[in-house]
Amino acid sequence: MxxxxxxxxxxxxxxxxxxxxxxxxxxxxxxxxxxxxxxxxxxxxxxxxxxxxxxxxxxxxxxxxxxxxxxxxxxxxxxxxxxHELPTRRLQEWTLLKSIILGHNWTPEEVVAASDWFQRRAVDLLIDADALGLLADQGRTRRVRSAADRKLRRREARLD
Structure with missing residues (x-):
C-alpha cells in the first residue's frame, strides 16, 4: 500500500x-x-x-x-x-462459461438465470452465436443486450 x-x-x-x-x-x-x-x-x-x-x-x-x-x-x-454463497455462485458461473467456451452442454435457462456479473463476462469472453443471441434477446440489462448485439453484428460482418 x-x-x-x-x-x-x-x-x-x-x-x-x-x-x-x-x-x-x-x-x-x-x-x-x-x-x-x-x-x-x-x-x-x-x-x-x-x-x-x-x-x-x-x-x-x-x-x-x-x-x-x-x-x-x-x-x-x-x-x-x-x-459460502458468493464463491459458490462464482465457481458455478465460471463452470458455465467454461462449458459454453469449450462447446460442452449448457442450457439457455442457465444463461438467462445467471447473475449480471456472469452476463457481462459472457459477452466479453464468448464467441458462441447461440449464447450471444440469447444474451442479446434476454440479457438482464440493457448494457448486456446491447453489447451482445454489437458483438453478434461484428461477428456476422466478419463472416460475410
Whole structure:
C-alpha cells in the first residue's frame, strides 16, 4: 500500500490485500488450504470477496490449460466453499462459461438465470452465436443486450 498511512487503512482492507497477494502466489498443492484459511476470516463478506476475486483470476488460467485441469480444480474447491454463497455462485458461473467456451452442454435457462456479473463476462469472453443471441434477446440489462448485439453484428460482418 504505497503512499498510504498504514494505520488509516482498516484492518480488513489490509487482510484483503494480503489474501490477494497470497492467493496470487500460492502453488496448486497449497491452494485448497489457503482458500479454507481465508474463508475462516471473521469478516465473511471480505473473505468471500477475496476468494471470488481469486476465482476470477484462476478460472481463466485453468481454462487455457484445458477442461480436465479446470474440472479437477473446481472439484477440489467445491467442498471448501459449499457454505459460502458468493464463491459458490462464482465457481458455478465460471463452470458455465467454461462449458459454453469449450462447446460442452449448457442450457439457455442457465444463461438467462445467471447473475449480471456472469452476463457481462459472457459477452466479453464468448464467441458462441447461440449464447450471444440469447444474451442479446434476454440479457438482464440493457448494457448486456446491447453489447451482445454489437458483438453478434461484428461477428456476422466478419463472416460475410
Amino acid at each position: 504505497v503512499g498510504t498511512d498504514e494505520e488509516a487503512v482498516p484492518e480488513e482492507h489490509r487482510r484483503y490485500w494480503k489474501y490477494q497477494q497470497d492467493l496470487a502466489a500460492v502453488d496448486d498443492r497449497a491452494e485448497p488450504a489457503l482458500v479454507a484459511t481465508v474463508l475462516r476470516d471473521p469478516d465473511k463478506v471480505m473473505a468471500e470477496a477475496a476468494i471470488s476475486g481469486h476465482f476470477d483470476k484462476r478460472a481463466p488460467q485453468l481454462m487455457q490449460l484445458g477442461s480436465a485441469h479446470f474440472d479437477q480444480w473446481a472439484t477440489t474447491m467445491s467442498p471448501l466453499i459449499a457454505d
